[in-house]
Amino acid sequence: MIDYKQKLTTDREFYPIENLEYSIESDRGRILSSPAFRRLQKRTQVFALELNASIRTRLTHSLEVSQTARFIAKNILSILQKDGLVTYGLEGCENAFISTAEMTSLLHDIGNPPFGHFAEQTINKWIKENALPFIETFPAISDKTKELKVTLSQDLCNYDGNAQAIRVITKLQRLNLSYTQIASVVKYTRGAYEAKPQKGEPFDYLMKKPGFYYSEKGFIEKIQDKLNIKHGCRFPLTYIMEAADDISYLTADLEDSVEKGILNLDKVYELIKAECEKEGETYLLEVIQERYDQAKKNDEPYQFSMFFTLVRAKLVTSLVYHVVDIYINNHEAIFEGSFNSALLEYDKESKYYKAIKILQAISAKHIYQNKDVQTLELQGYTIINELLNIFKPLLELTCKDFEALLHDEKIECFIAMRLIKRISSKQIVAYQNDVKALDRVDEEQFELLEWYHRVRLVIDYISGMTDDFALHEYQTLLAL
Incomplete structure (x- = not known):
């Protein structure tokens, strides 16, 4: 019901x-x-x-x-x-x-x-190569602790x-x-x-x-x-958010690529037209052809805006009605959260799904693989990787030393004493609340879980940065 x-x-x-x-x-x-x-x-x-x-x-x-x-x-x-x-x-x-x-x-x-999805891969690579070796140094006499080590290792390598x-x-x-x-x-x-x-x-x-x-x-x-959500199931309105996200990507990256000078209006039109003809897709071809013809009738400065405005309006409206139909037709499964598909990917034979795949393929080939875009990703990789390296000493401390550090007590690692001052107090409070909730009776598990939350603390700090702040911290700490 x-x-x-x-x-x-x-x-x-x-x-x-x-x-x-x-x-x-x-x-x-x-x-x-x-x-x-x-x-x-x-x-x-x-x-x-x-x-x-x-x-x-x-x-x-x-x-x-x-x-x-x-x-x-x-x-x-x-x-x-x-x-x-x-x-x-x-x-x-x-x-x-x-x-x-x-x-x-x-x-x-x-x-x-910061720096988009490429940074997710960067963080996971760094954790696997630099943090996981530490987890192996923790004693694990009981089977429960051995199992926990496997669980936490899996968890830490899945930043998302x-x-x-x-x-x-x-x-x-x-x-x-x-x-x-x-x-x-x-x-x-x-x-x-x-x-x-x-x-x-x-x-x-x-x-x-x-x-x-x-x-x-x-x-x-x-x-x-x-909220009576079963294991593996989703909240029903999440399907709406996901569909809206998918729809919003349709022409956005193409629009931005023209603004950046990577593509131009005529090139975008030619790419979509060629891909539609190759795939035998007529719906998207009709949409872009009509809007392209309309745009070319206008004065030059407005052609680009006119084309994308008209294409976006048509596609968004059509796709919204399409996902609404799928939501209604699968209402019970969606309400339960067991509907095992994105709304836009459910009917793979629909003209809307085919149109999305064509636009995604063009963006992947002509934007995401662009040299300038990939240069930015490589710069982001370097910044995130180096920041994690800089804060690594915090993960090398014993549980006792890190606790002393948070109480402003002097410890042997003078670098860590300065690094901790850069982390937000909100993030430190979140770490302290998590540690406070741990059971200290089993010392073996406590120290393992404390270290896990410490890794989360470092990830929280660096992943919470904006692009420009991450660049600033990188330049500051590497004295560039």
Whole structure:
């Protein structure tokens, strides 16, 4: 039975707000006022350290996603209205439904590191090569500790922006959002410590990437229990955010590449036309041909803007109606969170799916593989890698020395005494809260888990930087 009142609730970790409307508006205010949200304006979408303000950042991208999510949510409600919203437990919850989808979209990239997805790979490579050897030095007499070492090793090598978002929301920013809002951000339902399912296994799509870390395992389980979300399943409105994100990517990178001078309007048109003809795809070809002809009739300075504005408007509207149909037609599975596909990838024979694949292929070949773009990625790799190297001494300390360090006591490692002063107090408090909750009776496990949370502390600090701050820290600490 579909009853959204089970999902759209006022529950939160502390200081609950009993009125649903007030609770939802409180979430909105907390998100928009969050420093982590503001930092998205200085994080890479595709082009790192970009001075041209018209090029998309994580912030402007998130704003576009939120608008598309709002459009999708309103259209879903419009169709459900025909059966009566009370049938689905949505009467009086319309604003909660729309706002949750919209705010989830604003939050969806809040855990992404500086310099984009390339930095995720950089962090994981560094952890595997530099941090994991330390974990082997911890004694593991009991089978339980041996198992924990394997679990934590797996977890630490799976840094992911989606999982980091949950840490940012719940611990680093301590936003105290409603469980509804937090659950909607969990895009993938696998813990970073869990094995990735093989293709064809249950929830192989929903669990293809890490959605949260071992450090947030208990909190996520608490939310899932409260909102009746089964293991491996998703919160229903997350599907809307994901679809809005996919739709927003359609022409965005192509637009920015023209703004950057990598491509031009005629080249974009030629690439799309050639790819459509090669694949025998007519829908996208018709869309771009009509809009290209319209744009070329206008004065030269406006051709570029006219073409993309018209193409984007047509594609976004069509794709929104398409994903709304899929949401409605698979409503029960989506409500349960067991629908094992992205909405836009569900019907692989649809003209919309084929259009998306063509646009993605063009971006991958002609933008992401561009020499200048890859140069920026290599620079980001160097910056992140060197910063992790600089802060490595904090991971080499004993548990006792690190505790002394946090109490401003003098220790032998004079470098660590200076490094710790650079880390945000919010991040240190998050570490201390996690360690405080540990059981100290089993010293073997305590020291292992303390070190795990210390690694998280270093990752939190570096992954939480903006592009320009990371560059500044790199230049400062390497005396460049």
